[in-house]
Amino acid sequence: MPYTILLVEDNELNRDMLSRRLERKGYEIKMAVDGAQGVSMATELRPALILMDLSLPVMDGWEAIRRIKGNPETATIPIIALTAHARAEDERTARDAGANDFDTKPVDLNRLVGKMEHLLTPNANVTLPESQ
Numbered sequence: 001m002p003y004t005i006l007l008v009e010d011n012e013l014n015r016d017m018l019s020r021r022l023e024r025k026g027y028e029i030k031m032a033v034d035g036a037q038g039v040s041m042a043t044e045l046r047p048a049l050i051l052m053d054l055s056l057p058v059m060d061g062w063e064a065i066r067r068i069k070g071n072p073e074t075a076t077i078p079i080i081a082l083t084a085h086a087r088a089e090d091e092r093t094a095r096d097a098g099a100n101d102f103d104t105k106p107v108d109l110n111r112l113v114g115k116m117e118h119l120l121t122p123n124a125n126v127t128l129p130e131s132q
Contacts, residue, residue: 007030010057051079052082
């Protein structure tokens with residue numbers, strides 16, 4: 001049975017490209033287009049992992065991560081924050097909000113899948129150390 005991944009991304013091209021590439025890798029992809037919808041779908045679907053863009057309408061990714069991690073029903077779902085901004089403070093802020101890992105756009109699919117597989121491994125649902 002494939003893992004269900006919730007992709008929270010407002011950019012239609014990014015959503016389409018990443019979802020198709022991940023589906024080819026065997027993942028089942030569900031999509032949300034803003035942070036509020038991402039929080040709602042995380043609660044409803046209980047996905048195996050969430051890929052969360054940080055620059056989102058309605059509710060930004062940082063707040064969406066805080067709400068997901070603050071809810072006992074969804075707190076253990078691993079989250080990888082995605083952003084086009086590769087600044088160290090963005091990674092720190094995402095991790096402070098509760099993200100388990102961080103990756104930059106454009107997405108390097110092999111690197112992202114490696115991070116996903118690590119977090120999907122039983123007992124590996126821990127925050128990875130910050131990138132050097």
